[in-house]
Amino acid sequence: MIRQVLRVSATETGTYRTVSQALAAAPDGAVIAVAPGTYTESLTISRAVTLSGDGTPGSVRLESPMGSTVVVEADAVRLTGLTLHGSDADAAVLDIRRGQTAVENCTVAGDQAWAAVIAWQSGHLAARNCTVTNPGGAGVVVTSPADNTLEDTAARDFGSSAVVVAENGRLTVRGCTVERSGGNGICVNGQGAVTVENTTVADSRKPAVVVEQDARAELMRTTVTSSASLDAYLTSKGMTTLIDCRLTGSGGQSLHIGGGASPRLRGCTLDSAAASGVQVTGGSTPRLEDCAITGTPLAVIVEDGSRAEFHRLRISGAQRTAVQLGGEAAAEFRELSVGDGSAGLRVTGSAQLTLKAGEIEAERGTGLEANEGATVLLTDVRLRATGDWGLAVSGGARIAAADSSVTGAGVLVGTDGEALLRDSEVSGTAGDGARVLGGGTLIATGCRVHEAQGHGVNVQISGRADLTDCLITGNVGDGVRSNSEEPVLVQHCDVSGNGGGQVNRLRSQDGVPASAGAAEPAGEPAPGRTVPRRTGAGWRPAPQARWPNSTPWSAWRA
Template structure:
C-alpha cells in the first residue's frame, strides 16, 4: 500500500507552507516531502511518520525556532537527507525521548543529538558538528545504532553514554573535540567497529567502569591526553584476582551485539585497535577495572604505552607497544597485567615496570630496545616471564629490587649493556633461561636464596654469575660458556649451592671463591679456563665434590693463603699444572684423580677416584691416605651387599674406632635389641615398640657420620633395612627457595634414602631462631609424615651441636615421638687424638716413636677447645702437616735411609696456629 504523501513548499498549489502543518495533516505512516528551502520550525513527532528532502541532501535546512529542532516522543519516525540547526549549541537539536527514530544522511549543527529514556535510534550517514557539551548524548535506557557517521568540531565530548544506555557504532568518526572523544559512564555499554576517535582535547575514550565498551578495528590517535582512560566508578566491589577462571569471550560479544548471559565479570575490550600519537599514556587503567586488549597496536604515546594502577586487571593478547618515550607498560599499586604474544620495544626509559604490590605475567612476549632496564620490579611487585625474549637493553635486562619476586622460565635475555639479570635485595627463580651478550650474566645481591635452574650464560663480557657478599644462592644445572672474566664469582661470605653445572671457555678463572665464601659445589665441570679452573682467594673455603677440571691455562686449582676448601673426588686432566697452593693454605683434597698433567703435585690414582683421598696444605709434598682412614668421607649411595654373616665384622669395625666409648656401647646394645626383634619376627611374635631413628649430638669431627654409616650397615646385616646405604642431607638439600618447592625437594632426597639411612647434618638449621615462617618448618612437617608412611623402610638420624638439637626436637610434636634416643658424641681427649694420628701414620706407612707420641699429647693439650675445634678432623690435619714438615726436613738430606723416610720426629709437629 502506497503511503500517504504530504508535500511542503514555500509556494505552489496543493502544498503546505510549513512542515508542522504537513505533519499535523498526515496520517500514521505518511511521508512528508519537503521542497528545497530553509524552514524555521521546531517539530514534535509522536507517531509513525517519514520526513524527507524531496531533492536530496543539502537542499532542506530546518532551524529550530525554540528548543530542539525535532522532538520524538512516540511512534516510528524517519528523518532523511535533512539539515537541522539548533537554537542553542548547548541543547539538543534532535531529541528522542521515546519511540523509534531513524536518521539517514542528515546533518545536525548547533546542538546535539540526544537519545533519552527508552528511545531507540538508527543513525546512518549523518554528521553532527558545532555542538557544546556533547555531540551525541545517550542516556536512560536508550539504544542507538550509528553507521558511517561523523561527530566533529564539538566544544565538549563527541559522544557520551550514561545510565544503562547502549550504542553500536560502525565506521563512525569522532574528531576535533575539546574534551574526550567518547565518554561512557554508569553501566552503559557500546560496541565500536572500524571507528576513528581523533584530535581530541582529552582522552579519545574515557570509561568510568563498570561501563563496558568493545572496540574492534578502531583507530584512536592525536589526543591531548590518553588514547584510552579507564577509571573506577565509586562504590564498585573489590575485584577478584587475575588468575581466577574467566569466560574465554567475556565482554559484549554475542554476535557483536551484547554481553553474554550469566557473565561472571564485565570486561572492557579492544580488539585489533590502533592507538598512537597521544600526549599522555596510550592506555591508562585505574581502580578495579577489567580490561582486555587483543591484537592491538600502541605507539608514539607521550607517556607510558600502558599504565595500570589501583586494583586494575589488564590482559594483553598479541599487543604491540612501541616507540614511546616512557615505559611500554607500568603496573603500580595492586594492579595486575597479564600479557601473551606481546611486543614491547623502542622505549625511552624501561620496557616494563612493576612496583608496589603489582603483578606482571608475560608469556611468549618480546621486550627489546629499551632506554633503561627492559624489565624492572620494585617494592613488593611480582613478575612471571615464560618463553619470553628480553633484548637490547641500555641497562639491565631484568632488574629486581626491594621485596620484588621474579619467576622466569625458558626466557632469553640478550644484548644488554649491564647485567642480564640484577637481583638487588629481591628474590628470583630462573629456570631454563638463556642469557647472552651481557656485561654480567646474573648478579645476585640479596638476603633471599635465589634459584638458577638449568640456565645458560653465553658470550658474557665480564662474569657469568656473580653471587654478592653475604648472599646465598642455589644454582642447579646449566652452563656458563665464553665469559670475559670469571665464569662464576662468589664474593665475600657468600654461600652458594652449585650442582651439575658446566663452565667453559672463560677468559678468567672458571670458579672464583673469595674471602669468607663457603659454597657447596657438586658435579661441576670447568673446561678451558683462561686462568685457574678453581681459584680460592685468601680465607676462602667451601666443599667441592665430584668436579672435573681440564684445559685451564693456569693451574687447575689455586688455593690462596689461609684458604680451607675441601675438594672430594676431583678429576683434573689435560692441564699444564694441577695445583698451585699458598704456603699457609689449608685445603683438603679427597679421592682425587689426575690424568695427562705435565706438572703434578697430586698423585694419580690407579683407578678412577672412589676410595682414595689426598690432603694438601701449604707448598709441601702431597701424601695419600686410604678410604679406611679414621673419619674419612665416603660416597653416598648403596653399600655392597651386607649379610648377617658380616655382623661380627661390623661390630668389630665399630669397636675399632678411637674413643666414642658411650656411643659404641649404645650402638652395640641397639644392635642386640634389633637382633632380638628380628628373631621375634621370624618366630611369628609381635616386635616390641621401638624407634630406630636417632639423634646424634656432638661437636664437629667426633665421628657422627662414620657411626651413622656403620649403623645403617648393621641394620642391613640384620635384615631390618634393605640396603643400609647412607644419604647425607642438610638444610640446603631439604629446604626450597620459594613457596611450593620445599616438600618436593624433601620428598626426593627422602626417597633416595629408602632402604637405608637419611643422615641430616646440622638438623637444627631447619628451625632458625625467631623465624616462624621459615620454609624449614615445612621440611620438618614433610619429614614427619614420610617417616610415618615409611617407618619400616628407612632410618633417620638427625645430627648437630648438643646445645641446638633440643630446639630441633621441640619444633614439631611429631619429632619427639620419633626421636626417642639421643647418642652423645663426646669430644676426643688428647690421648684419643694421638691414637688417631698413630692410626693414620700406620695406614700410610709412617712410624711414630714414643718421643713423638709424648710430644703429640703435649701438643693437643695446648690446643684451645673452642666451638671451632675439629676433634678427629684436627687430628687428621695435624698428621697431614706433620708429613709436610717431615718431607721438607728429609728433602735436605743427601742420602736418606728407610728410617729417615718413615719416622716422624717431634720437630715435625706443626705450629698450633697452622692447624
C-alpha cells in the same frame, strides 16, 4: 498502501508554507517533502511520518534558536536529507523521547547547543550516513535502553564529548569517524553499554575512550589516534573487551586500566605513545593476548596491587623500560617478546613477575633488574643484554630462573639479593658470568657458565655462593673466584679450561686456607643437603633445592 505526500515550500503554490503546518495536517504514515530553503521552526513530531528534504544535501535547513529543533514523540519517524541546526545551551538539536527515529543522510549541527542528538526515555535512535557536529557542546547522548545505532556517520568538532552513553543506555557505533572532541571521543558510564566496530576516534583532548562505573564496552577493529593525553581509560567493573584495535600516537599514554577493572584485549596494537603504553593500577586484573606495544618509551606498568596476565605480548622500541612492576603488583607473561631497541624489565616494591617461555633482547641498561623485596620467576626464558648486566638482583629481592639463558651480559647478585639458577646457561658475557657482592647469595644447580670475558663466577667480600653440578669453562679469567670469608661451595662441578685459575680462593673461609690459582676437587655436600650426580644424559639438578630458610623450588615453578 499509497502514502499521502504533503509538500512544504516557501514559494511554490499549493504547498504548506511551514513544516509545522504540514505536520498538523499529516495523518500517520504520511510523507512530508520539504523544498530547499531555511525554515526557522521548533517541531514536535507526535505521529508516524517521514520528513524528507528535497534537492541537494544541505539545501533544506531546519533551525531553532530556542529549545530543540526537532522533538520526536511518536512510534516511528524517519528523517532524511535534512540539516537540523540549533543553538540552545540547554537543549539538544534533535530530541528523541519515544519510538524509533531513523535519521538518514542528515546533518545535525549545533553552535552552542547542549548536545546535537539525545535519545532518552523510550526513544530509539537509528542514524545512518549522517554528519553530527556541535563546537559548543556534546555530540550524541544516549540514555535510552533501546538498541540505538550510529552507522557510517561522521561526528566531528565538539566542545565536550562526541558520544556519551549513560544510565542504562545502549548504543552500537559502526563504521563511523569520531574526531576533534573537546572532551572524550566515546564515554560510557553508569550501567550503559556500547559496541564500537570499524570506527576511528581521533584528536580527542581528553581521554578518547572512557569506560567507567558499571558500564560495558566492546570495541572491535577500532582505531584510536592522536589523543592529546590518553587513548583509553578503563575503570569499569563491567565487562570491557578490545579486539583487533589500534591505539596510536597518544600525546601521553595509550591505555590506563584502573579501579579494579578486568578488561580483555586480544590482537590489539598500542603504538607510538609519547609516555607509556599500558598502565595497570588500582587492583585491576586485565588480560592481554596477542597484543603489541611499539615505539613508546615505557611499554608496561603494573602497580598498586594489580594482577595482570599477558599472553604472547610483543614489545619493541621501549627505549626507557619494557616492563615496570611495583607496589605489590603481580604480572604473568607467557611467550613475551622484547626487542628492536628496547630497554629491559624492572621489578620493585615487593612485586612479583612471572615469565614463561620468553625472548628478551635488551639493548639498553640492565636486562632484568629486581630490588626492594621483589620476586622474579623465570622459566624457559632467553635473555640477551648489551648493558652492564643481564640479570641484577639486590635489596631483599629474589630471582629464580629455570631452563633459561642469559647472554651478552652476566648475572649480578647485589647486597641482600638472592639468585637461584637451575638448569640454566650464562654465556658470552662482556664481563663476569656471575658476580656476587657482599650480602648477596647465588645458588646455581645444573648450570653452565662459559665464554665470559671476565671470571666465570666472581664472589666478592661477604658474598655467598653454592654451585652444584655445574659446568664452568672457557672463561677468560678464573673459573670460580672467591674473595669472600662467607661460604662459597663448589660441589660436583666441572671447572676447567678457564684462562686463570679454576677455583681461586683469595682468602680463607670457615678455617679453609686460601689457595689462589689452585684447582679444587669437588667437596662433599653440606649436612642435610641433597647433591645431584652427573649422569650420562648431561647435567641434572638436585631435587627440592631450596632457598636458604625459604620455599622449595617445586613451589616456585608451580
